[in-house]
Amino acid sequence: KNWLREESSFLRCSFYTPWSGSKSINSLEKYGDKISVVFPEWFFIDTSNTGKIELRIDSTGLAQMRQKKLRIMPMLTNFNSSLKDFDGNLIHPILNNLATQKIFIQNLVDTLTKYKFSGINIDFEELKESSNRPLSIFQKNLYTQLHAKGLIVTQDVAVNDNDYNLKELINYNDYVILMAYDE
Numbered sequence: 001k002n003w004l005r006e007e008s009s010f011l012r013c014s015f016y017t018p019w020s021g022s023k024s025i026n027s028l029e030k031y032g033d034k035i036s037v038v039f040p041e042w043f044f045i046d047t048s049n050t051g052k053i054e055l056r057i058d059s060t061g062l063a064q065m066r067q068k069k070l071r072i073m074p075m076l077t078n079f080n081s082s083l084k085d086f087d088g089n090l091i092h093p094i095l096n097n098l099a100t101q102k103i104f105i106q107n108l109v110d111t112l113t114k115y116k117f118s119g120i121n122i123d124f125e126e127l128k129e130s131s132n133r134p135l136s137i138f139q140k141n142l143y144t145q146l147h148a149k150g151l152i153v154t155q156d157v158a159v160n161d162n163d164y165n166l167k168e169l170i171n172y173n174d175y176v177i178l179m180a181y182d183e
Helices: 022-034 059-067 088-096 098-115 133-148 166-172
Strands: 013-016 037-045 053-055 075-077 119-123 152-158 175-179
Touching (some): 022 059, 037 059, 037 088, 053 098, 088 098, 088 133, 098 119, 119 133, 133 152, 133 166, 166 175
Parallel strands (some): 013 037, 037 075, 075 119, 119 152, 152 175
Antiparallel strands (some): 037 053
């Protein structure tokens, strides 16, 4: 069952950042009825380099999202809080070891299913791979596993960044979100 086909052809999505204090929860309260999908920044790659997922789900945000009946697709990121930056070293072993990748993806599927989330939003940045092939393979494997469970896959990609092969990635995502902003 693909809920995207049940929705209108126009989706309104929003990012939710619990680290921004009350701003995100207040915005969710105020505008939650105007969006259909929310990407909360809740899933991180464990910094112990074990290829595990670190969850930072805030119960207040989750309750508000459930109350608003939003489709919840947590963002999975390789942001390293101790470095205060994206860390290519965190995702490197997952992208380059298929056994580790398989376990990681299964853990992700199990977690999404446990919480009854609608899918995942991938936000991997500052990769250290010498080519974009490992990311494309990961995304293909992730997409295959999540689609088998009826889950949706989206990915954030930076404009003009060689880490992403958009011609390949469009085949392994339901939506690609262009990060076309200037920080």
